[in-house]
Amino acid sequence: MSAEEAGGVFHKAQGRTLDAFSAEKEREWKGPFYFIQGADPQFGLMKAWSTGDSDSGGDEWEQEIRLTEQAVQAINKLNPKPRFFVLCGDLIHAMPGIRAVFSGHYHRNAGGTYKKLDMVVSSALGCQMGKDTHGLRVVVVTAEKIIHRYYSLDELSERGIEDDLMDLMKKK
Incomplete structure (x- = not known):
C-alpha cells in the first residue's frame, strides 16, 4: 500500500459517513x-x-x-x-481512581490536566499531522504513579524501552 493510499484510511468519519472500506474496491459484490x-x-x-x-x-x-x-x-x-x-x-x-486518560485520533502528541486528571493524546502510527514521528507511547503503571513516554518506531525498535522505565516495572 502506498503512503497516499494509507493516508486515506485515517480519514474514516467525515460528514457523518464512515469510509472504512475503499469505495473503488467495494463497488462490486465479491461474495458473502x-x-x-x-x-x-x-x-x-x-x-x-x-x-x-x-x-x-x-x-x-x-x-x-x-x-x-x-x-x-x-x-x-x-x-x-x-x-x-x-x-x-x-x-x-x-x-x-482514574488518573489519566490515553487517547489518539489527533495525529500528533498533545495533552493537558484538569482537576488532577491527565489527558494524554498519542500521535499516530500512520499519517502524521504535526511534527511528531510515527510512534507508540509506553505507559508504566505502578501503585504510586503512571509514567508515560512517546517513542518513535525507530527508537523503540533500535533501543527498546529506557532503563528507568524498565526499573519501575521490576520493583515490587
Missing part, C-alpha cells in the same frame, strides 16, 4: 462475508448492580475485563476471520 457486533462491556456495572449502588458502586472491573478478554479470544479463534468487529453501546459505567 460476516462481521461481529458486540455491545455494552460497561466496565463497573456488574459490581454496581450486585451491590445495589448503581450510582457509585462501579469501582471494580474484574468481571467485565474477564468477559471482554474471553470475547477477544473467541473472535481471534474464528476461521475465517470476520471482516470487522464493531463495539457499540456503553464502554464504561464508572471510573475507579
Whole structure:
C-alpha cells in the first residue's frame, strides 16, 4: 500500500459517513462475508448492580475485563476471520481512581490536566499531522504513579524501552 493510499484510511468519519472500506474496491459484490457486533462491556456495572449502588458502586472491573478478554479470544479463534468487529453501546459505567486518560485520533502528541486528571493524546502510527514521528507511547503503571513516554518506531525498535522505565516495572 502506498503512503497516499494509507493516508486515506485515517480519514474514516467525515460528514457523518464512515469510509472504512475503499469505495473503488467495494463497488462490486465479491461474495458473502460476516462481521461481529458486540455491545455494552460497561466496565463497573456488574459490581454496581450486585451491590445495589448503581450510582457509585462501579469501582471494580474484574468481571467485565474477564468477559471482554474471553470475547477477544473467541473472535481471534474464528476461521475465517470476520471482516470487522464493531463495539457499540456503553464502554464504561464508572471510573475507579482514574488518573489519566490515553487517547489518539489527533495525529500528533498533545495533552493537558484538569482537576488532577491527565489527558494524554498519542500521535499516530500512520499519517502524521504535526511534527511528531510515527510512534507508540509506553505507559508504566505502578501503585504510586503512571509514567508515560512517546517513542518513535525507530527508537523503540533500535533501543527498546529506557532503563528507568524498565526499573519501575521490576520493583515490587
